[in-house]
Amino acid sequence: MASILITGGAGFIGANLARRLIEAGHTVTVLDNLYTGRKSELEGLPLTLLERDVREPIPGEYDWIFNLACPASPPHYQREPLFTLTTSIDGLRNVLELAKRTGARVLHASTSEIYGDPLVHPQPEPYWGHVNTLGIRSCYDEGKRVAETMALEYRRTYGVDVRLVRIFNTYGPHMDPKDGRVVSNFILQALRNEPITLYGEGQQTRSFQFVEDLLNGFMTYMEAPKEKLEAFFREKGLDIPVFNMGNPGEFTVRELAEEVLKLLPESTSTMVFRPLPGDDPKRRKPDIAWAKACLGWEPRIPLREGLAKTIPYFRGTL
Amino acid sequence: MASILITGGAGFIGANLARRLIEAGHTVTVLDNLYTGRKSELEGLPLTLLERDVREPIPGEYDWIFNLACPASPPHYQREPLFTLTTSIDGLRNVLELAKRTGARVLHASTSEIYGDPLVHPQPEPYWGHVNTLGIRSCYDEGKRVAETMALEYRRTYGVDVRLVRIFNTYGPHMDPKDGRVVSNFILQALRNEPITLYGEGQQTRSFQFVEDLLNGFMTYMEAPKEKLEAFFREKGLDIPVFNMGNPGEFTVRELAEEVLKLLPESTSTMVFRPLPGDDPKRRKPDIAWAKACLGWEPRIPLREGLAKTIPYFRGTL
Numbered sequence: 001m002a003s004i005l006i007t008g009g010a011g012f013i014g015a016n017l018a019r020r021l022i023e024a025g026h027t028v029t030v031l032d033n034l035y036t037g038r039k040s041e042l043e044g045l046p047l048t049l050l051e052r053d054v055r056e057p058i059p060g061e062y063d064w065i066f067n068l069a070c071p072a073s074p075p076h077y078q079r080e081p082l083f084t085l086t087t088s089i090d091g092l093r094n095v096l097e098l099a100k101r102t103g104a105r106v107l108h109a110s111t112s113e114i115y116g117d118p119l120v121h122p123q124p125e126p127y128w129g130h131v132n133t134l135g136i137r138s139c140y141d142e143g144k145r146v147a148e149t150m151a152l153e154y155r156r157t158y159g160v161d162v163r164l165v166r167i168f169n170t171y172g173p174h175m176d177p178k179d180g181r182v183v184s185n186f187i188l189q190a191l192r193n194e195p196i197t198l199y200g201e202g203q204q205t206r207s208f209q210f211v212e213d214l215l216n217g218f219m220t221y222m223e224a225p226k227e228k229l230e231a232f233f234r235e236k237g238l239d240i241p242v243f244n245m246g247n248p249g250e251f252t253v254r255e256l257a258e259e260v261l262k263l264l265p266e267s268t269s270t271m272v273f274r275p276l277p278g279d280d281p282k283r284r285k286p287d288i289a290w291a292k293a294c295l296g297w298e299p300r301i302p303l304r305e306g307l308a309k310t311i312p313y314f315r316g317t318l
Numbered sequence: 319m320a321s322i323l324i325t326g327g328a329g330f331i332g333a334n335l336a337r338r339l340i341e342a343g344h345t346v347t348v349l350d351n352l353y354t355g356r357k358s359e360l361e362g363l364p365l366t367l368l369e370r371d372v373r374e375p376i377p378g379e380y381d382w383i384f385n386l387a388c389p390a391s392p393p394h395y396q397r398e399p400l401f402t403l404t405t406s407i408d409g410l411r412n413v414l415e416l417a418k419r420t421g422a423r424v425l426h427a428s429t430s431e432i433y434g435d436p437l438v439h440p441q442p443e444p445y446w447g448h449v450n451t452l453g454i455r456s457c458y459d460e461g462k463r464v465a466e467t468m469a470l471e472y473r474r475t476y477g478v479d480v481r482l483v484r485i486f487n488t489y490g491p492h493m494d495p496k497d498g499r500v501v502s503n504f505i506l507q508a509l510r511n512e513p514i515t516l517y518g519e520g521q522q523t524r525s526f527q528f529v530e531d532l533l534n535g536f537m538t539y540m541e542a543p544k545e546k547l548e549a550f551f552r553e554k555g556l557d558i559p560v561f562n563m564g565n566p567g568e569f570t571v572r573e574l575a576e577e578v579l580k581l582l583p584e585s586t587s588t589m590v591f592r593p594l595p596g597d598d599p600k601r602r603k604p605d606i607a608w609a610k611a612c613l614g615w616e617p618r619i620p621l622r623e624g625l626a627k628t629i630p631y632f633r634g635t636l
Binding site: 129138 | 398400407434447448449451452456463464466468471556558
């Protein structure tokens with residue numbers, strides 16, 4: 001039984017994590033300013049909700065802190081770029097200051113976006129990435145990159161037990177239906193009997209991690225003794241633990257649409273094809289060898305099963 | 319006659335800039351916490367010195383601000399990585415807040431280090447760079463990268479007239495003799511009749527920009543009308559002006575040593591060759607086509623002339 005803080009706990013991953021931790025008997029506090037998080041996703045859960053901005057110093061004392069606070073989808077993080085940037089930087093700094101003061105263990109949610117438009121496939125953790133400092137995604141990408149550096153230096157300077165995880169594309173219940181992600185779009189279109197919109201031929205590939213797999217990774221990672229992680233990463237020449245967590249299985253967007261339609265045979269939706277937009281997100285695929293070797297973790301839930309567990313949530317939102 | 323603030327004005331470039339601005343009749347205020355800056359370099363100059371940390375909000379009102387505050391040599395910036403990182407981030411943020419409040423024009427000193435260990439030679443401004451988020455240089459490199467992003471977003475969100483310059487290797491009077499740079503090392507070794515230490519065969523190349531050339535660039539850049547810059551960069555697809563400033567001429571380290579010895583014929587120093595260290599800095603060379611096209615700027619002072627103007631300064635420090 002631990003006392004656990006989740007910043008951004010009203011967001012997609014946070015709301016799932018809160019449930020998981022409560023089921024395991026932990027005492028959960030959620031800190032969220034509800035900028036993109038939704039109070040509705042925490043309804044009825046026995047937790048404390050602090051409606052605060054993570055950019056303000058954080059009171060209290062916790063055993064573990066999961067730092068998930070930051071808008072994460074392009075329409076959200078591009079709405080107020082300076083909000084996004086300062087949430088990444090000042091939010092993590094406040095979390096690390098709290099951990100420094102209290103000795104809390106921290107999991108910081110980094111992202112596959114720190115690899116940018118990668119020149120290496122799949123991306124292993126030592127890959128440095130390929131990122132534009134002056135583009136429309138920079139407020140997120142560079143904010144998240146420098147947050148990793150800040151975590152490294154708090155660990156090196158003050159011994160804060162902060163652990164980095166680079167999260168790849170994840171889906172599941174409690175996703176924001178308005179997020180504009182391909183999984184939520186397709187499920188909602190199928191449920192509403194609307195056309196399922198694919199771009200180009202729908203042959204671009206994506207990897208999809210079901211949120212339960214990610215949470216299994218979080219728990220194994222946070223339960224790992226500090227010394228074990230340090231030994232593993234010392235050998236890699238790194239002063240901070242960092243793992244990719246994502247599903248390395250690749251599906252075409254068309255295969256995803258087909259899976260959704262198979263799971264919703266009553267839907268009258270059909271696929272329609274639109275021209276490929278210029279800024280179609282680049283393909284990213286995690287190399288998860290490190291997490292497998294050190295934590296024994298890998299995703300186990302097939303796409304069909306994950307989609308089947310996700311559809312009821314979206315049906316409930318209609 | 320303008321009122322001008324130089325943050326980091328007691329550093330190498332700042333002390334030269336202060337002289338230049340005073341000679342041109344401007345009213346100069348230097349803000350420096352003297353962490354690496356040296357008060358001695360401003361002695362006798364008619365300026366106001368604010369001994370403050372740029373990470374604290376900045377009072378006052380200025381027409382122009384040059385944001386030069388940040389440790390810039392590896393031994394300095396690695397001493398307290400969190401100091402370096404927060405100086406980059408919070409320092410620029412305070413400068414931009416001041417500019418937002420007062421309408422000041424800002425030149426922000428970025429660096430060739432944002433290109434990291436480049437995969438493209440020479441580096442043009444659109445090159446995204448190749449940087450490690452979790453290495454010993456990250457506190458500087460990533461701090462400087464995200465500072466560019468912050469400048470971009472203050473410009474886009476609030477219309478702050480901030481201009482970026484990526485400064486390449488620069489030398490001249492007022493360099494810190496303890497900085498460990500190759501130019502200052504060689505001059506000091508020659509003046510002291512000590513062996514001039516080269517690593518490997520001394521065949522690695524560097525580019526050396528004399529500080530007066532850089533300051534000519536600064537002035538031309540800051541005098542350029544906002545509209546002119548915006549028109550130039552709109553065409554490049556950039557929402558903020560950014561120029562490389564450095565000398566594209568390449569010299570081997572051995573050639574540099576030979577030049578120094580030619581200028582100090584009375585020196586009894588000879589060259590000695592030591593094994594190449596593992597972390598020998600990577601070669602970087604600016605592509606300055608943009609600054610040439612838009613500002614008509616390029617370096618004009620040959621290495622020999624610049625060294626001849628630098629040697630008397632170091633002689634005076636002995």
